[in-house]
Amino acid sequence: MSEGNVAADQLRLLIERIERLEEEKKGIGDDIKDVYLEAKANGYDPKIMRQIVRLRKMQPHDRQEMEAILQTYLAALGME
Template identity: 75%
Template structure:
């Protein structure tokens, strides 16, 4: 490949792998959507659940920094 030649077979395999992974990703996204729909049907607030999922992905120090900044902004705006 250093001389500009492209292996058509290798390229096709890469493209096919990407396409399969994209399809799997779509399937997983649909599954996640179904779980949120089920939670909503059971009375849970999905917007809050999404926030919790996002917070759980964050490292503790990043979450603490975000909380402190949010508190600072809330205080500045008089929001208790």
């Protein structure tokens, strides 16, 4: 087998792996969407839940810095 065929086979395998992972990602995305719909049906606010998930992913220092800047901006706009 020539190097060109080996490279083509390797490329094809990589593309197929990416395609499988994309399908899995879509499935997981659908599962997450279902959980938010379930939460909404139970009276929770999905928009707020998404914000909480985003905040929990942040490092504590980064979150504190963001909150401090937000407070500064709110105060500057007279919204505090």
